[in-house]
Amino acid sequence: MRFDLWLADACRTADVPYDDFILTIATGGYPCLPGAVPGSPRTFDETDLLTLYVYGRLLAFGFDVMRAGEYAGRVHCALKANADATSIAIVLTPHEGKRVVAERESCARSSPARPEKIEFNIAAIQKFLNRRVERHSEEQNCEEQPGTHSCP
Secondary structure (H helix, E strand, O other): OOOOEOHHHHHHHHOOOHHHHHHHHHOOOOOOOOOOOOOOOOOEOHHHHHHHHHHHHHHHOOOOHHHHHHHHHHHHHHHHHOOOOOEEEEEEEHHHEEEEEEEOHHHHHHOOOOOOEEEEEHHHHHHHHHHHHHHHHHHHHHHHOOOOOOOO
């Protein structure tokens, strides 16, 4: 499914508070915002929406907006470079550093779970976001064509 959502719709779909996200953007805390390059559209494709979802979860885990935005940028780059990734993880490294790791299915199954990482299941997130996008599309269709048989 192709997403191409506008900013407010993307925030609603990924459960990210719109007003907080706008403030994060204004402070430069979200480096992977689509449309940041002049002339490019400010719509969210699937990778952008996955990244926004991860950003929202990081906020829910207690990350501050700047740190969550920093890791969102790293997640976005990792997903763009690894389109077949089955999971993405923020892994603690020696000396309290962190890095983002994209794993493919064969690697994800063979690596033991480590308590020092935050891991996101890409397929599960995609399924969740697809349902949200489908529901949003149905609601928009009902607003455009009230009284049709599939609308309440």
